[in-house]
Amino acid sequence: MAGTTAVRTRDDYRSLSGGEKAAMLLLALGEEYSSRMFQMMEDEEIKEVSQAMANLGKVNAEVVEKLMIEFAEAFSSGSGLVGSYSNTERLLAKILDPSRVNSIMEEIRGPAGRTMWDKLGNVNEVVLANYLKNEYPQTVAVVLSKIRTDHAAKVLGILPEQFAMEVIARMLKMEPVQKEVLSDIERTLRTEFMNNLARTQRRDSHEMIADIFNGFDRNTEQRFMAAMEELDREASEKIKALMFTFEDMNRLDPAGIQAVLRNADKEKLGVALKGASEGLRELFFSNMSERASKILREDMESMGPIKIKDVDEAQQYLIQIAKNLADKGEINISEKGGEEMVY
Helix, strand or coil, X not given: CCCCCCEECHHHHHHCCHHHHHHHHHHHHCHHHHHHHHHCCCHXXXXXXXXXXXXXXXXXXXXXXHHCHHHHHHHCCCCCXXXXXXXXXXXXXXXXXXXXXXXXXXXXXXXXCCCHHHHHCCCCHHHHHHHHCCCCHHHHHHHHHHCCHHHHHHHHHHCCHHHHHHHHHHHHCCCCCCHHHHHHHHHHHHHHHHHHHHHHHHCCHHHHHHHHHHCCCHHHHHHHHHHHHHHCHXXXXXXXXXXXCHHHHHHCXXXXXXXHHHHCCHHHHHHHHHCCCHHHHHHHHHCCCHHHHHHHHHHHHHHCCCCHHHHHHHHHHHHHHHHHHHHCCCCCXXXXXXXXXXX
């Protein structure tokens, strides 16, 4: 009946995937014990289980009993489980930082829609066509047969004509697709397309390039930036504005500098300051105790000449500390124009 949420019963047990079983187990254990399990998982495992958990829906208590027979008494009186995005997000929030939770939830949600085919129907036709044109015609035929006809028409109109006609020919001769084949296609779409789509949609392209440039050593950065200025001066200016270099530490207030100092390895700090401007060095020294400042100055003097590569690595290390602290809201990084911005 339309509008009724399906409930998984004992008869559905054999069709459950490993990820679904793991999701049921974690939901049944409760937030305290589940959080400990999540802490021992790799990122990809968290994503897989979270995806299954979010799509689980209502689960009959009998299925839970069958899954964990040794704990049957503990669950037999329960009313079952409800796996949802909100439950999943709340559970992850107990053991992961907010930015990582948002990243995982954004990837498993993807474009709006309950099923993979609903989601594809909400993907821009140009983006979808650019992905499908590299697939086998038979695969494309299956995909287009599963999405809305109006959306399929738009995608076909964008595909290269010869390729599109081959897809149409496959659709005309198509027989019922085996469940295993359909599951493989859905899995590929989720891992190779939807997850990448979610990642690319989250970030501005200038911000992404700025982060990449931040990772260069200074010679490589200067070479690429010079080439970028010749290619597109407006874009290069946007990238420069978004980049956070070591000299931009001058944009931190005293509390921000002190927070970086508390989190930094003192040896790397000395190497980084060895290649800094005199003004930036004094900014760091002025936010240290007189004794700590004296010891650091002496350590720097005893280092002798330092390779530029080592200085770049140490400065990048401190930049990352500053960005991480800003992401957590512990410090503010003021914009070059004077306004505050948080990385």
